[in-house]
Amino acid sequence: MKKDQNPVNLSDTDDIGNILPAIKGLEHFKVPETYFDQLPGRIHDRIGKESMPGILSLLKKMPYLKPRIVFPLAAAIIIIGGILIFLPRTKDSNRDLVMKQDSSVNMEEYDESYATEAQFEEFSYAYQTLQDSDLTNEVISGFISQNENSVSEQDIAEYLKDQDIDSDVLAEL
Amino acid sequence: MAEYSDEELLKLFRNGENPDYAFSLLVRKHQERIYYFVRRMVVDHQDADDVVQNVFIKVWKNLGSFREDSKLFTWIYRIAVNESLSFLKGKRLRSFLSFDDLEAGMLRSLNDDNYFDGDHAMKKLQEAIIRLPSKQKAVFNMRYFDELNYEEMSAILGTSVGALKASYHFAVKKIEEYVSSN
Numbered sequence: 001m002k003k004d005q006n007p008v009n010l011s012d013t014d015d016i017g018n019i020l021p022a023i024k025g026l027e028h029f030k031v032p033e034t035y036f037d038q039l040p041g042r043i044h045d046r047i048g049k050e051s052m053p054g055i056l057s058l059l060k061k062m063p064y065l066k067p068r069i070v071f072p073l074a075a076a077i078i079i080i081g082g083i084l085i086f087l088p089r090t091k092d093s094n095r096d097l098v099m100k101q102d103s104s105v106n107m108e109e110y111d112e113s114y115a116t117e118a119q120f121e122e123f124s125y126a127y128q129t130l131q132d133s134d135l136t137n138e139v140i141s142g143f144i145s146q147n148e149n150s151v152s153e154q155d156i157a158e159y160l161k162d163q164d165i166d167s168d169v170l171a172e173l
Numbered sequence: 174m175a176e177y178s179d180e181e182l183l184k185l186f187r188n189g190e191n192p193d194y195a196f197s198l199l200v201r202k203h204q205e206r207i208y209y210f211v212r213r214m215v216v217d218h219q220d221a222d223d224v225v226q227n228v229f230i231k232v233w234k235n236l237g238s239f240r241e242d243s244k245l246f247t248w249i250y251r252i253a254v255n256e257s258l259s260f261l262k263g264k265r266l267r268s269f270l271s272f273d274d275l276e277a278g279m280l281r282s283l284n285d286d287n288y289f290d291g292d293h294a295m296k297k298l299q300e301a302i303i304r305l306p307s308k309q310k311a312v313f314n315m316r317y318f319d320e321l322n323y324e325e326m327s328a329i330l331g332t333s334v335g336a337l338k339a340s341y342h343f344a345v346k347k348i349e350e351y352v353s354s355n
Contacts, residue, residue: 028295028299029209029212029213029218031208031218032218035222036201036204036205036208039200039204039208039222039225039226040197040200040201040204042226043200043226043229043230043233044193044196044197046226046230047230047233050230
């Protein structure tokens with residue numbers, strides 16, 4: 001049998017100690033000062049960051065939260081939230097709409113007319129609930145004094161006449 | 174403070190009220206040996222720092238399910254080897270895409286490294302190691318610097334003792350040739 005001319009020596013004593021005898025066992029790679037003191041803390045910080053539950057890891061941990069449940073649920077929450085946000089704004093929105101429709105009306109003018117309308121509603125309600133006997137001089141005077149800047153005595157007399165108020169009461173005006 | 178054995182640390186991690194503390198002790202115990210293995214593999218300190226952090230994060234994530242088929246340090250060392258090889262593979266791919274050479278980049282890192290204080294002979298040895306294929310480099314570093322026996326290396330790398338002896342032998346021959354010719 002032909003002997004291997006270049007046998008490979010696989011003994012455990014294979015080393016390059018004869019070539020570089022002085023370097024074995026010495027560490028020539030250095031680290032910044034305090035590196036090994038800080039490394040455990042930095043690893044701990046990274047573990048803390050990586051273990052913060054993201055949406056995906058949350059879904060993995062809760063297999064019953066499948067997309068077919070999560071997405072409709074999210075859509076429903078968004079719709080309900082939208083309704084809750086916009087619903088209380090309806091009155092203001094109407095106002096904004098009027099403002100947009102008539103850009104020639106400035107805010108001061110609109111507020112004035114709005115106030116007049118509210119005032120009118122208040123007066124109408126008061127008149128509807130009045131009995132003839134309630135219309136004493138004091139009450140009428142009170143109305144006149146409250147609205148003397150805007151309503152004359154003649155106006156009130158005409159109004160009471162239209163409302164078929166007792167002629168005796170009219171005569172006293 | 175007396176140093177805990179790996180078995181005690183594992184028990185402390187699994188049963189103790191403060192696994193963070195047990196893990197911190199585990200990191201402190203093994204960080205230097207793992208770091209220097211990784212550093213010899215990737216050369217650059219920043220790269221080694223990233224890889225070592227990844228190693229211990231993997232240890233943290235899997236320590237609870239560690240089956241104790243092997244020693245704890247062997248298991249950690251195996252993670253370090255795999256992380257280092259994966260890092261070099263990724264870096265080789267990035268170097269290829271950027272028309273750079275991985276070994277040339279590592280040699281530049283070695284020469285520019287403020288944290289390498291080896292003399293001329295040591296630098297030549299590191300240059301020769303950088304030129305080895307990644308797995309052969311791991312075998313050489315484990316055997317020559319960390320002085321692991323072939324059985325331990327076999328448990329870590331999942332390679333037969335015979336194959337490891339051959340790999341180490343060829344690594345030594347390549348290094349001898351490089352150092353002699355330079």
